[in-house]
Amino acid sequence: MAVTVVFLGPLRDMAGEDSREVAAPLDWEGLLAAVGDEIAGQLRNERVNVACAGKVLADKAALLAQDGDEVALLPPVSGG
Template identity: 45%
Template sequence: MAARLVFLGRLEDAAGMPEMAIEPGALEQVLARLDPALAVELLGERVRLALNGALLPETGGVILADGDELAFLPPVSGG
């Protein structure tokens, strides 16, 4: 099986796709297998992460298992 990365908003443009199947593992290992420019975008200070629909307070210690979905949410502006 695999885990899935989901890219929302401008991060979808940066990734060139709305989602990607990846080999499960620690977030650091997952990001190391991506294009370095994309990994930098995903680690942006204002990018939020949601694991299986729940927002994460921090990214440290995240380990993806088979079937997990990790969504990257860019900052949103509005008014």
């Protein structure tokens, strides 16, 4: 049983990989532990969003990913 965590944008560069399989079920604290300190620090920033099973979470701390779910880490979009 696994959840796929997908790193996007600069978070992919920090992680050094596109995605990572982690044990399911996965909650917010489990996600922070699974991604390491540097990325966990970024995730705590309100401008970084988390999507689970294709839906952006209004409250990241409410994350509860199940087996087969994809959790995408969405950094802020820059541009002008």
